[in-house]
Amino acid sequence: MPESILSQLDQVLAARKSASPDSSYVASLHHKGLNKILEKVGEEAFETVIAAKDAQVSGDNSKVIYETADLWFHSLVMLSELGESHQPILDELARRFGLSGLDEKAARDK
Numbered sequence: 001m002p003e004s005i006l007s008q009l010d011q012v013l014a015a016r017k018s019a020s021p022d023s024s025y026v027a028s029l030h031h032k033g034l035n036k037i038l039e040k041v042g043e044e045a046f047e048t049v050i051a052a053k054d055a056q057v058s059g060d061n062s063k064v065i066y067e068t069a070d071l072w073f074h075s076l077v078m079l080s081e082l083g084e085s086h087q088p089i090l091d092e093l094a095r096r097f098g099l100s101g102l103d104e105k106a107a108r109d110k
């Protein structure tokens, strides 16, 4: 089975941690450090929200798809900077699968 794009990206992002900041965008982000990466995640989250509001009016989802990809990508860079891969996130979603959000909240609020 071909490797998933998330696995392929994880490998590239990890390799970029030791690359020269002049040689690549991801290497430049790792070089600038976590605060710069978090700034980008916040920026992309905001742009995604605006694109979703626009899509609601126009009925065209192309911009929100593009911005969500930017958000996911920068979130992967954040995880990579912290020494994580995408896998624990998929595992957490899998753990939650089938667990009603309402039931989970009720158990938490007890």
Ligand SMILES: N=c1c2ncn([C@@H]3O[C@H](COP(=O)(O)OP(=O)(O)OP(=O)(O)O)[C@@H](O)[C@H]3O)c2ncn1[C@@H]1O[C@H](COP(=O)(O)O)[C@@H](O)[C@H]1O
Binding pocket: 009, 012, 016, 023, 024, 025, 026, 027, 069, 070, 073
């Ligand atoms: N998926 C992506 C990806 N998505 C978005 N981006 C970059 O993320 C940046 C988004 O920032 P903005 O939209 O804010 O644009 P900007 O104004 O250029 O950014 P700033 O100057 O504000 O930081 C752009 O430069 C995009 O090109 C990405 N850059 C890289 N990748 C992947 O990461 C791999 C490694 O990339 P390099 O490190 O550049 O080789 C690539 O082969 C791709 O697979």
